Amino acid sequence: MNDHDVVGSWRELLARHATTWCVLERELGEKHGLGVSDFEVLDRMAESEHGKYRVQELADEVHLSQSALSRLVSRLEKAGLVCRNMCQEDRRGVFVQITEAGIDRHRQALPTHRAVLGASLND
Amino acid sequence: MNDHDVVGSWRELLARHATTWCVLERELGEKHGLGVSDFEVLDRMAESEHGKYRVQELADEVHLSQSALSRLVSRLEKAGLVCRNMCQEDRRGVFVQITEAGIDRHRQALPTHRAVLGASLND
DNA sequence: ACGCATTCGATGCACAAGCAAATAATGCGT
DNA sequence: ACGCATTATTTGCTTGTGCATCGAATGCGT
Numbered sequence: 001m002n003d004h005d006v007v008g009s010w011r012e013l014l015a016r017h018a019t020t021w022c023v024l025e026r027e028l029g030e031k032h033g034l035g036v037s038d039f040e041v042l043d044r045m046a047e048s049e050h051g052k053y054r055v056q057e058l059a060d061e062v063h064l065s066q067s068a069l070s071r072l073v074s075r076l077e078k079a080g081l082v083c084r085n086m087c088q089e090d091r092r093g094v095f096v097q098i099t100e101a102g103i104d105r106h107r108q109a110l111p112t113h114r115a116v117l118g119a120s121l122n123d
Numbered sequence: 124m125n126d127h128d129v130v131g132s133w134r135e136l137l138a139r140h141a142t143t144w145c146v147l148e149r150e151l152g153e154k155h156g157l158g159v160s161d162f163e164v165l166d167r168m169a170e171s172e173h174g175k176y177r178v179q180e181l182a183d184e185v186h187l188s189q190s191a192l193s194r195l196v197s198r199l200e201k202a203g204l205v206c207r208n209m210c211q212e213d214r215r216g217v218f219v220q221i222t223e224a225g226i227d228r229h230r231q232a233l234p235t236h237r238a239v240l241g242a243s244l245n246d
Numbered sequence: 247a248c249g250c251a252t253t254c255g256a257t258g259c260a261c262a263a264g265c266a267a268a269t270a271a272t273g274c275g276t
Numbered sequence: 277a278c279g280c281a282t283t284a285t286t287t288g289c290t291t292g293t294g295c296a297t298c299g300a301a302t303g304c305g306t
């Protein structure tokens with residue numbers, strides 16, 4: 001793969017990312033009061049059985065720094081969508097857990113999310 | 124394409140974008156004092172013949188808001204890498220033009236940029 | 247020629263993100 | 277048991293971004 005092609009696919013990736021992200025941000029924001037990263041976090045937690053996640057684990061999943069995730073969790077917590085639980089075995093750690101309200105909000109937002117992705121990623 | 128696949132490719136796109144962007148940011152920043160968007164703007168202007176771009180035009184190219192681009196241009200201008208020129212025909216408008224220093228900086232950063240993309244986008 | 251909607255770019259403001267330092271808890275070596 | 281490096285998270289600070297707004301310039305309709 002030569003330089004020209006590499007740059008071409010990078011720009012295409014950037015374009016696809018930008019437009020999709022932007023539409024998601026608007027739709028999720030207006031209809032459900034969620035940012036894209038908020039939704040991504042809720043989405044991970046709604047998928048999981050136990051629903052317990054460590055902060056760093058979530059940060060890796062959604063590609064944010066751990067400090068960004070700490071504040072994101074604080075916002076979600078203030079909104080009642082998530083709660084922090086002390087971790088018995090290691091009291092440095094925190095378990096972040098989705099609440100009933102969080103599950104509800106996620107369920108409401110899911111169709112919007114899927115619809116935008118479907119429209120955006122199939123050109 | 125079903126929901127599951129769509130979400131899968133979206134997450135893959137997010138991952139690829141995040142890691143590539145992050146490495147680019149670090150490498151371009153440390154070695155050349157440029158952010159990724161800075162480079163993208165210089166890259167567009169270095170490509171072009173005339174080298175004259177309108178602010179909104181650049182904003183569209185690099186997927187930033189017009190206000191973000193206005194400030195980005197201000198930073199590049201302060202660094203001496205681009206300059207703003209009054210636009211004769213329409214005195215609301217501004218032509219952004221790359222300087223000699225800008226062309227030099229771009230030339231120096233280009234190999235780094237291509238190398239990172241090559242490594243990152245070929246897995 | 248005049249008014250008015252429109253367009254271009256800059257700026258005030260609020261906010262999310264990263265980095266580095268602070269805080270707190272662990273556990274390993276001795 | 278004690279000190280010290282390490283790990284997990286939070287917080288202070290700075291910066292870049294978007295949105296809304298502003299000011300200036302344009303041009304269209306009358």
